[in-house]
Amino acid sequence: MSEPQNGSTATFERVADIIAETADIPREKITPESHAIDDLGIDSLAFLDIAFAVDKAFGIKLPLERWTQEVNEGKVPAEEYFVLKNLCARIDALVAEKAAKA
Amino acid sequence: MRLEYFEMIDSVRLLDRAAGRIEALARVPDASPVFEGHFPGYPLVPGVLLTETMAQASGYLVLAHLDFALMPFLMAVDKARFRSFVGPGAELIVAASLVHDGSGYAVTKASIRHGDKALADAELRFRTMPFPAELDGLMRARAREIGLTGASGPGDASAGPAR
Numbered sequence: 586m587s588e589p590q591n592g593s594t595a596t597f598e599r600v601a602d603i604i605a606e607t608a609d610i611p612r613e614k615i616t617p618e619s620h621a622i623d624d625l626g627i628d629s630l631a632f633l634d635i636a637f638a639v640d641k642a643f644g645i646k647l648p649l650e651r652w653t654q655e656v657n658e659g660k661v662p663a664e665e666y667f668v669l670k671n672l673c674a675r676i677d678a679l680v681a682e683k684a685a686k687a
Numbered sequence: 688m689r690l691e692y693f694e695m696i697d698s699v700r701l702l703d704r705a706a707g708r709i710e711a712l713a714r715v716p717d718a719s720p721v722f723e724g725h726f727p728g729y730p731l732v733p734g735v736l737l738t739e740t741m742a743q744a745s746g747y748l749v750l751a752h753l754d755f756a757l758m759p760f761l762m763a764v765d766k767a768r769f770r771s772f773v774g775p776g777a778e779l780i781v782a783a784s785l786v787h788d789g790s791g792y793a794v795t796k797a798s799i800r801h802g803d804k805a806l807a808d809a810e811l812r813f814r815t816m817p818f819p820a821e822l823d824g825l826m827r828a829r830a831r832e833i834g835l836t837g838a839s840g841p842g843d844a845s846a847g848p849a850r
Binding site for chain 1: 788789791812
């Protein structure tokens with residue numbers, strides 16, 4: 586699996602706004618280095634709420650089941666998906682992938 | 688409906704897989720222990736049971752959409768509205784539409800009406816998970832009973848058409 590680049594600033598801003606609103610977390614606490622679970626305390630239910638909002642906002646489908654399986658099997662460290670700069674990079678990649686197919 | 692057993696859906700009258708839509712029928716029983724408490728002398732179906740009814744219609748829709756590969760479990764209820772009283776003997780039409788098929792979750796909008804009169808509506812979200820072994824057969828059997836197509840297991844051709 587290729588190393589993800591950092592997500593764009595615009596993507597981060599949008600995702601941070603979604604997290605702040607959906608999980609009721611002060612916006613200033615959310616940084617690109619934040620770990621959604623360890624730093625922001627987002628639980629699995631709230632993360633699914635965030636995933637729904639992200640799916641809608643970006644017109645994509647975050648592959649949460651695959652990510653969860655990869656983390657649980659130890660194939661990928663959780664930071665690759667749950668640190669926001671990495672999450673945003675993956676969102677950008679999914680958006681680009683969708684655009685390429687269109 | 689058998690309120691005490693949480694069997695809220697009597698039959699499926701429409702399942703449009705392509706459109707992601709289901710309509711089901713549910714008749715409120717004339718008598719139920721539920722009405723003894725809610726309320727004494729003034730029986731009404733509790734809003735939580737109307738929510739459960741919408742969740743079950745949505746759940747069967749998600750089950751059909753996923754070909755029974757995963758089990759939907761209710762995880763969130765948004766914008767629930769109970770617009771009119773629902774009492775014993777009411778004939779309900781329960782509708783649900785798939786709003787979003789996410790990875791590991793699904794989102795529906797559901798409503799209950801009597802004729803053209805809106806009674807309740809809500810947006811529901813479900814976590815979709817591998818079937819607990821105890822539930823697979825039971826859910827398929829119940830789905831067949833209410834006429835949900837695609838509820839049969841491998842080699843089982845007994846599922847009837849949606850009513």
